[in-house]
Amino acid sequence: MSRARRVAVVGATGAVGQEFLAVLAERRFPLASLRLLASPRSAGRRLRFAGEELPVEPLTPDAFRGVDLALFSAGGTVAREYARHAVAAGAVVVDNSSAFRMDPNVPLVVPEINLAAARNHQGVIANPNCSTILLCLTLRPLQVAAGLRRVVVSTYQAASGAGQRAMEELRAATTSLVLEGRRPAPKVLPHSLAFNLFPQVDVFTEGGFTREEDKMQNETRKILDLPDLPVEATCVRVPVERCHSESVSVELDRSLTPAAAREAFVRAAGVVVVDGDPAYPMPVFVAGTDPVAVGRIRASRAFAHGLCYWLVGDQLRKGAALNAVQIAENL
C-alpha cells in the first residue's frame, strides 16, 4: 500500500461521503490526488480535507479521467450509470450502494473476512450493507469456531443510516416536539422518528420482508460463503443519531461456551468486546470508533448449541466508509 493513488469520491457531500474524507485523512491514505464528485446540485460547494478546501465537481461521464480509485457512495442508480465510466477510464470502483452486491461477478468484501475475493474483481468491488458488515464481523469468528446453523437478528438502526438529512430531521422534529408540543410531518423518513420508532428500513419486497432484511440474509450468505444459511432479520429505525445496534441469536453446529465465544471475539480483527465499564456497548460510546463492539454474550435459551449477543457499530465508519477504504488499501 505504498503507491500513491489518484482518488475520486463520488457522493462526497453525503453522510457517507463526508465519512470517506474523514477516514482517508485519518488513515493517511496515500493520495496522489483527490477529486470530490457530486450531483450538479452540490457542485461548486467546497469541503475541508486535511486542512485544505477542495471544490466539489459535478459528476459527469468523463470525470474519471486520470483516476485510479473511485469510492462511490451515491446510491444504486448513480452507481449503475457511472461505475462503468470509471472502470472504462481505468479506475477500480469500490461501490457502497446495493447495485452490484449480488452480482456473481462482483466481489462483496469485508476485508477481515474475505479479502481474497477482492483479488478477482473485474473493475468493481461492492461494499456490503452497513448492518450486514457489522453482523458478519461477529458471525465470522463463531462460524470458524463452531459452525453456523441459523441466525435471528433484530436491528436498532440510527437515523444517519438514511443519510445526513434524516439525521437533521430527527433533531429538528425532536426539538419541535419538546419545545412546541408539535410533531412536524416527516420529509426524509417515512414516519416521524421523534420519540418514535418503526419496523421498516428500505422498501418492502416479497413475503413481507423489507429489502434491508433481504440484504442481511443474502449478503451474509455471500460474504460468509454459506449459500443456505437462514438469516431472519427484522430491521427497525430508532431515534438514535449514529450507530446501528443488533440483537443477535445464533444456532451453532457445535457447542461453544460464552467464554469461548468471548475469546473468539477478542481475537477477531475488527471486533472489540465491551463487558467491563460500561457493561455493554451503546451508540453514544461507539460513535466515531472503528471496530464493531460486542457484549451481552450469553448461552442461548432457544437452542441447545447457541449463543445470543448484542452488537453496536458505527455504520458510517465500519458499516460504510472505513470498510471501503480498507478494501482500497489492500488492492
Added chain:
Amino acid sequence: MSRARRVAVVGATGAVGQEFLAVLAERRFPLASLRLLASPRSAGRRLRFAGEELPVEPLTPDAFRGVDLALFSAGGTVAREYARHAVAAGAVVVDNSSAFRMDPNVPLVVPEINLAAARNHQGVIANPNCSTILLCLTLRPLQVAAGLRRVVVSTYQAASGAGQRAMEELRAATTSLVLEGRRPAPKVLPHSLAFNLFPQVDVFTEGGFTREEDKMQNETRKILDLPDLPVEATCVRVPVERCHSESVSVELDRSLTPAAAREAFVRAAGVVVVDGDPAYPMPVFVAGTDPVAVGRIRASRAFAHGLCYWLVGDQLRKGAALNAVQIAENL
C-alpha cells in the same frame, strides 16, 4: 360486575398509578369509594379523578380498613410488606410488582388468556410484567392454532417503563442535548437515553441475562401453562416515551401460514392487526390505546414451521393498569 367496590390504589402518584385512575374512570368501574395511597413523600398531594380532586393518603398497615379491592403499583418491597395487611383487612390485592408473580399459590393472570386461574386466588393476584403481557397476548392465538416450540424476542422498551421520572429525564436530556450540545448525567436511568439506547432493563441475574429477560421466559411459561417453553429475550431501553415494541420470532409445532396467523390474531381478544395505513404498528399511534397491535406478520426464514412479527403495546395500559383493572372487573 354490578356490585360497587371500595377500592384503594397503592402508588397512586406513579406512572402506572396515574394510569389506574384513568382506566378506572374511563371504564366506569363501579366504585363505592376510592382511596389513593402513596409513600409519605407524596401524601398530601391531590389527584384529579373523574372531575374531583382526591387527597393522597399515606400508606400505612391499617390504611386498608373497609377496602374490598387494592390495586398495587408500588414496587416489590412495598407489595411484600403491605399486601398482607390488605388481605388481612379483607381486600383482594391485584399487584403489579414482581413480588408474587412466580409464587405457585398466586395466580398470574392475563384475562384474555387464563382468567380461570384468578378464581383460585388466596387474596393476591399478580399482574404480569408489561413486556410479557404484550407478548403473551400474541403468543396465545398461535399456541392454540399451531403449538409453540420456541420463542426469540427482542424488545424496544419506552422510558415510561422505568416510571414517570425516567420519562421526564428523557425529555430533559434530549432538550439539553439539542439546544446546548450537552448530555446531562442520568439520575433515574442507568445511562442517558437521549438519542441513545442500551440493552439493559432491570438488574443482571445469572447467565448474563437480566431480570426482565428472565421474567419474559418464566412468566410466559406460567401464563401459557407451558413450563418448558424456551423464551430467549433481549430487553432494550429505547428513547421512546411510551409503548413497548417487540420483534418476535416463533417456531411452531405445526405449519401456520401468515394469512392463517393473521386470522388468529384478528379473532383474538385484546389484539388488533395493523397492516393497512400505516403498514405496521408504531409507538406514536398505539400510545393511549388498549389492544396490543400486531403487524409485519411473515413466514419465518429461521424455522420450517415458524413466523415472525412485530408488536407494539401501551405498556402503562394493557401492560399494567388496564390488565389489572380487567382482572378486578372479572372477580
